[in-house]
Amino acid sequence: xxxxxxxxxxxxxxxxxxxxxxxxxxxxxxxxxxxxxxxxxxxxxxxxxxxxxxxxxxxxxxxxxxxxxxxxxxxxxxxxxxxxxxxxxxxxxxxxxxxxxxxxxxxxxxxxxxxxxxxxxxxxxxxxxxxxxxxxxxxxxxxxxxxxxxxxxxxxxxxxxxxxxxxxxxxxxxxxxxxxxxxxxxxxxxxxxxxxxxxxxxxxxxxxxxxxxxxxxxxxxxxxxxxxxxxxxxxxxxxxxxxxxxxxxxxxxxxxxxxxxxxxxxxxxxxxxxxxxxxxxxxxxxxxxxxxxxxxxxxxxxxxxxxxxxxxxxxxxxxxxxxxxxxxxxxxxxxxxxxxxxxxxxxxxxxxxxxxxxxxxxxxxxxxxxxxxxxxxxxxxxxxxxxxxxxxxxxxxxxxxxxxxxxxxxxxxxxxxxxxxxxxxxxxxxxxxxxxxxxxxxxxxxxxxxxxxxx
Ligand code: BES
Ligand code: MN
Ligand code: MN
Numbered sequence: 001x002x003x004x005x006x007x008x009x010x011x012x013x014x015x016x017x018x019x020x021x022x023x024x025x026x027x028x029x030x031x032x033x034x035x036x037x038x039x040x041x042x043x044x045x046x047x048x049x050x051x052x053x054x055x056x057x058x059x060x061x062x063x064x065x066x067x068x069x070x071x072x073x074x075x076x077x078x079x080x081x082x083x084x085x086x087x088x089x090x091x092x093x094x095x096x097x098x099x100x101x102x103x104x105x106x107x108x109x110x111x112x113x114x115x116x117x118x119x120x121x122x123x124x125x126x127x128x129x130x131x132x133x134x135x136x137x138x139x140x141x142x143x144x145x146x147x148x149x150x151x152x153x154x155x156x157x158x159x160x161x162x163x164x165x166x167x168x169x170x171x172x173x174x175x176x177x178x179x180x181x182x183x184x185x186x187x188x189x190x191x192x193x194x195x196x197x198x199x200x201x202x203x204x205x206x207x208x209x210x211x212x213x214x215x216x217x218x219x220x221x222x223x224x225x226x227x228x229x230x231x232x233x234x235x236x237x238x239x240x241x242x243x244x245x246x247x248x249x250x251x252x253x254x255x256x257x258x259x260x261x262x263x264x265x266x267x268x269x270x271x272x273x274x275x276x277x278x279x280x281x282x283x284x285x286x287x288x289x290x291x292x293x294x295x296x297x298x299x300x301x302x303x304x305x306x307x308x309x310x311x312x313x314x315x316x317x318x319x320x321x322x323x324x325x326x327x328x329x330x331x332x333x334x335x336x337x338x339x340x341x342x343x344x345x346x347x348x349x350x351x352x353x354x355x356x357x358x359x360x361x362x363x364x365x366x367x368x369x370x371x372x373x374x375x376x377x378x379x380x381x382x383x384x385x386x387x388x389x390x391x392x393x394x395x396x397x398x399x400x401x402x403x404x405x406x407x408x409x410x411x412x413x414x415x416x417x418x419x420x421x422x423x424x425x426x427x428x429x430x431x432x433x434x435x436x437x438x439x440x441x442x443x444x445x446x447x448x449x450x451x452x453x454x455x
Pocket of ligand 1: 129130160161162163187188189205364396397398399400401421427
């Protein structure tokens with residue numbers, strides 16, 4: 001690669017390090033929890049903070065409140081650009097400034113909204129997801145400074161954790177500001193903080209609420225129990241019917257897939273158990289590579305279940321039970337198709353003919369990278385230089401549903417999914433953190449990559 005070179009960029013990132021850490025700490029302190037209200041003042045403050053930080057690195061940035069499809073006010077989005085040469089490629093940098101809630105601060109070892117450095121990591125809600133993405137873009141732009149040779153557009157979203165409800169109307173209203181040749185989505189992560197990765201695929205996701213009804217009203221469990229199963233038990237039987245004896249989701253019409261670009265390295269079951277905190281006696285469900293089970297095969301999780309709490313329960317048969325299934329779909333299957341297959345299956349498996357009703361939630365499509373594109377090769381080379389080792393392809397079980405939407409609206413744009421996360425990062429959980437080693441190399445990678453794309 002010609003251009004600034006590794007050492008020059010490393011030096012510039014090193015000299016900028018205190019600013020990058022301050023940025024992350026400042027961002028964490030804002031507590032930009034979108035679940036507390038996308039349109040809240042705290043979200044406006046967060047967007048303004050980000051716009052100011054982008055301005056410091058040469059981006060002409062501003063905060064714009066989006067409008068939902070129904071005309072109501074939406075999220076505080078940050079958009080900006082720096083055009084250096086009309087003939088050069090244009091790269092859109094994406095991250096999100098909203099963060100997940102903290103339902104139980106006592107589960108944290110440090111204050112969730114104070115950035116705390118400890119053992120090479122910075123702890124705090126949003127330190128990785130996705131404050132890290134903002135820090136990567138900011139650090140890379142600072143490092144390139146006036147040597148920037150590509151045009152930059154930036155979009156830092158304010159409602160990603162809520163499923164991006166106003167995303168489409170927002171892009172449609174700002175098409176020019178999104179138009180680009182390459183979109184770098186820094187909202188995923190690396191194999192580990194030492195081994196870099198491009199994310200090769202993301203799963204889709206969809207929700208389904210199911211109500212199982214057996215009685216018109218609750219009745220005495222001694223008087224009627226036996227021939228009449230309570231609705232909680234019937235719901236449990238219905239849920240269990242989705243799985244085969246290996247614990248695999250086995251619903252006809254819900255597709256699986258294989259790792260995109262081939263499986264370079266499988267996940268280590270012991271590491272996955274450790275990262276997730278699995279109890280010793282539990283055997284991991286399913287067959288085939290662990291990578292395929294986590295990245296490209298479907299999974300269904302019961303994320304809500306309405307039943308009487310144990311405390312204060314009394315001797316009645318529950319009349320009806322509602323639960324919510326979160327279905328993660330293979331990267332290339334349309335989630336609505338998988339959702340329909342699930343509804344058909346559950347309808348035909350109503351235990352003992354119980355009444356089953358459905359309410360379908362939002363759908364988000366998965367995504368698969370084009371492993372043969374030139375820009376993938378550029379990114380891999382940048383990673384190799386910055387981390388000093390070969391990157392390892394990695395799929396993700398999580399979802400970033402707007403990526404396929406971007407691809408639909410800007411078909412000529414390539415998409416690279418990178419990001420600050422690593423398996424120790426605890427995104428969405430207590431004690432979320434970012435590896436500072438990984439962050440520094442991610443910044444160097446992005447700077448090298450942008451530099452390699454210039455004329
Ligand atoms: N950054 C995550 C997506 C992700 C998770 C990438 C794990 C790589 C590894 C993103 O912020 C997220 O949480 N997405 C949601 C999307 C949902 C709200 C539609 C998800 O996956 O649950
Ligand atoms: Mn994220
Ligand atoms: Mn997230």
